[in-house]
Amino acid sequence: MIFSCGDNEPYEAVPVSEDPLEDTVATDIALTLEIPDYFPDLTYDLSQNPPTQNGFVLGKKLFYDGRLASDGVVSCGFCHIQAFAFTHHTHITSHGVDGAIGKRNAQPLHNLAFMEDFTWDGAADHLDAQPIIPITTEVEMNNTFSNIVATLSQDPEYVDMFAAAFDNGQIDPDNILKALSQFMLMMVSADSKYDRYLRNDGTTLTAEETAGLGLFEAKCSSCHAGMLQTDQTYRNNGLSIDPEFNDLGRFRVTGQPSDSLKFKVPSLRNIEATFPYMHDGRLPDLEAVLDHYANGITDSPTLDPLLRNEDGSLGIPLTALEKAQIIAFLKTLTDDNFIFDERFAEF
């Protein structure tokens, strides 16, 4: 079973059905992540948790199962909605159990196999560890692993699926996290218009998109670097501190004053679908993002030096035409084949 994402060939899909047990196979099959050669190196060590058909289907069932939360409702998929590249859309910051409001905007889930650490401040340094945060956070899923293990162990379907996915067949935190990772690792988004252009399959960019790409490379790619548009560092891009949440970002993790107000440089893949923008979702659309860089930069001791100009002004000067061109380029990063890929859709 190969997940192809190149050569214009359709995905050789995992069977998709209403019932996850039907997708579970008697003899498990290894899944391959097909990755374009222009992508960065994998950061996830697949040998420690090789994705298989049965692990993937189990991970998908867990991802969409509200019983992972204390209220039986708030699944991972509740906040990470596929149509919006797995972000939460109706709320600026995410809602958890009992309508509790978190302070951050849900991040998209795609190309996680290439990330060095996770969340806006890098609080998790391994994909397998990341879900512990939402599962146990009061304003998210507000649950405990012993509670989840007890619930799943009473469900015969899960008993069969864990047995089919893992040699030891156990329903335990380790296998729950590994299955979730197998599902998320397969979420490679590499079939946008920009990818097809890079693969030279005859796709061309319009004059506006080409101008936008040039501007992006000149003005944005020192931080939004490489094919995933992130150098994976933490930086202060000049947002004013939010009086409501007082979120100091990376400082929370390192305790270093020099990390105050720094957040992870996000990948911009599928950016058209992941509005609203920034760690707290304060900017409603891409126009507002470009206005922020051009005219909205707030000074502070940790403001990124790249946003300070020699004449003492702050930000990235952009004309209205240049903003429109950059936005046209950013929209070439939308990968509809990923956003509507049935393999990742809720059962």
Ligand code: HEC
């Ligand atoms: C209540 C809403 C909510 C729920 C439920 C939720 N998440 Fe998230 N997720 C978020 C938010 C908000 C962030 C950003 C967190 C931060 O920066 O502190 C995030 C970040 C992540 C990231 C990091 C992405 C990156 O690029 O670094 C992963 C992976 C993830 N979630 C997976 C999951 C999984 C798996 C589950 C289910 C076990 C889950 N989430 C449940 C809201 C949610």
Ligand code: HEC
């Ligand atoms: C100095 C480094 C830097 C530069 C230069 C920069 N960015 Fe950013 N960008 C960031 C950081 C850091 C964030 C996340 C900030 C936050 O949420 O607190 C971000 C966030 C964004 C977001 C929101 C992403 C999301 O998922 O919410 C967009 C869109 C964006 N930048 C586009 C651009 C464009 C277009 C340019 C060039 C005009 C640019 N950036 C230049 C560092 C930079």
